[in-house]
Amino acid sequence: MRIAAVQMVSSTSFEHNLQRAEALVREAAAAGAKLVALPENFAFMGRADTDKFEIAEAPGAGPAQRLMAGLAAELSVWLIAGSLPLRTGDPTRLTNSCLVYGPDGAPVARYDKIHLFRYDEPGEGAPRRYDEGAVLVAGDAPQSFLADDGERQWRVGLSICYDLRFPELYRALMHPPCELIAVPSAFTYTTGRAHWELLLRARAVENQCYVIAPAQGGLHDNSRRTWGHTMIVDPWGEVLAQQPEQEGVVTAVLDPARLDEVRRRLPCLEHRRLR
Numbered sequence: 675m676r677i678a679a680v681q682m683v684s685s686t687s688f689e690h691n692l693q694r695a696e697a698l699v700r701e702a703a704a705a706g707a708k709l710v711a712l713p714e715n716f717a718f719m720g721r722a723d724t725d726k727f728e729i730a731e732a733p734g735a736g737p738a739q740r741l742m743a744g745l746a747a748e749l750s751v752w753l754i755a756g757s758l759p760l761r762t763g764d765p766t767r768l769t770n771s772c773l774v775y776g777p778d779g780a781p782v783a784r785y786d787k788i789h790l791f792r793y794d795e796p797g798e799g800a801p802r803r804y805d806e807g808a809v810l811v812a813g814d815a816p817q818s819f820l821a822d823d824g825e826r827q828w829r830v831g832l833s834i835c836y837d838l839r840f841p842e843l844y845r846a847l848m849h850p851p852c853e854l855i856a857v858p859s860a861f862t863y864t865t866g867r868a869h870w871e872l873l874l875r876a877r878a879v880e881n882q883c884y885v886i887a888p889a890q891g892g893l894h895d896n897s898r899r900t901w902g903h904t905m906i907v908d909p910w911g912e913v914l915a916q917q918p919e920q921e922g923v924v925t926a927v928l929d930p931a932r933l934d935e936v937r938r939r940l941p942c943l944e945h946r947r948l949r
């Protein structure tokens with residue numbers, strides 16, 4: 675199955691971001707992808723964390739979710755809609771949620787980011803604080819779904835950005851084993867430069883699975899800079915495709931023989947002693 679990871683440089687304009695997401699998903703489908711993944715916060719990168727309330731949608735309703743469902747159905751693709759802020763019962767709290775749509779446009783999975791990012795970014799003057807916990811409520815359950823490519827099914831595990839730093843989440847996604855892990859992200863420039871590729875390849879190697887990591891990458895109109903380097907990594911840790919900066923679509927093919935070979939030759943998932 676050909677899969678595609680979309681890189682964006684989302685802005686403070688919700689409408690513009692939806693237009694760009696639509697164009698890039700169409701480009702991915704035209705390139706033959708049967709599964710397409712968008713980055714974290716694809717629909718909005720605000721100035722402050724609280725700006726997310728402006729565009730947050732109720733679960734199952736709203737223009738971003740309608741667009742995603744419609745695109746999945748029209749293009750007949752599995753669509754991993756990076757992440758969107760969703761409203762909760764508490765008017766002061768949102769979730770950072772990854773929604774997945776099947777090729778008929780039906781919702782098939784929802785994952786709420788479990789690990790909320792906090793970081794004091796160094797720079798000139800006072801550090802700039804990222805603090806998702808100020809407005810988000812954390813999810814508490816790993817989620818996966820089965821994507822059918824017509825020949826076989828692929829179990830796809832879901833995670834979001836900062837989750838990448840918590841290997842125990844991915845171990846939880848190995849019961850039963852996922853064959854592809856999605857990590858829609860918006861890594862900061864400084865943390866991404868230091869850790870992004872290292873962590874993605876480590877998660878692929880230790881779980882012997884493909885990793886698809888669509889990212890935000892570039893200078894945003896909120897003056898933040900994200901690292902980008904959207905990547906698809908194979909179960910041996912090789913980078914199959916990469917988009918360093920700016921918008922774009924990268925694709926790669928999931929090869930069942932490659933996956934089976936890596937897991938057969940080096941059966942380290944079976945050798946685990948601590949479960």
Ligand SMILES: NC(=O)CC(=O)C(=O)O
Pocket residue numbers: 791834835836837839860861862865866
């Ligand atoms: N932005 C994030 O959620 C995570 C990040 O940038 C990092 O872990 O580094």
